[in-house]
Amino acid sequence: MDKTSLLKGHLEMCVLSILSDAKSYGYEIMKKLEEHNLKLKGVSSIYPILTKLKDQEWVVTQRELTDNGKVRVYYEITEKGRTYLQWKIEEWMELQRDLTSLLQKHLEGE
Numbered sequence: 001m002d003k004t005s006l007l008k009g010h011l012e013m014c015v016l017s018i019l020s021d022a023k024s025y026g027y028e029i030m031k032k033l034e035e036h037n038l039k040l041k042g043v044s045s046i047y048p049i050l051t052k053l054k055d056q057e058w059v060v061t062q063r064e065l066t067d068n069g070k071v072r073v074y075y076e077i078t079e080k081g082r083t084y085l086q087w088k089i090e091e092w093m094e095l096q097r098d099l100t101s102l103l104q105k106h107l108e109g110e
Contacts, residue, residue, distance in 0.1 A: 011049050012058075013088040014038060016081055019059060023076035026050060050075055058084050 018024060018032045026046045033040065040046060053059040058081030062074045077085070 010088075010092065011040075012053060013085060013092065015046075015049055015053065016058060016077055016085040016088070019075055019077040020082060020085060023062070023074045025072050025074050029075070053081065056084075057081075 014033060014036075015029055018029055024032070027043060029050075030040060030043055030046050050059065053075070054061060057078060059075045059077055062076060063071050064074055066072050
């Protein structure tokens with residue numbers, strides 16, 4: 001099942017959820033999404049989402065030098081981002097309850 005279109009409207013919430021555990025960089029975030037079978041079209045597709053999160057002040061960035069001498073940009077959730085994430089999770093859970101209620105009769109074979 002291709003979840004890409006379903007995922008589109010919820011990627012911010014998914015990325016913020018990952019970042020609520022620990023700061024991370026773009027490729028690592030993509031890998032964590034994939035661990036949950038949430039695949040994006042390509043590695044570059046994560047960066048517009050991260051830019052939007054930064055523009056909204058839901059994340060901040062920090063540049064760090066890696067062992068091989070390259071600079072890596074890490075993203076870290078802010079308190080504003082945590083508040084937004086909590087709201088989005090509550091919104092998602094309400095939608096899930098409503099959809100389950102609507103579709104339950106089909107699951108029960110009515």
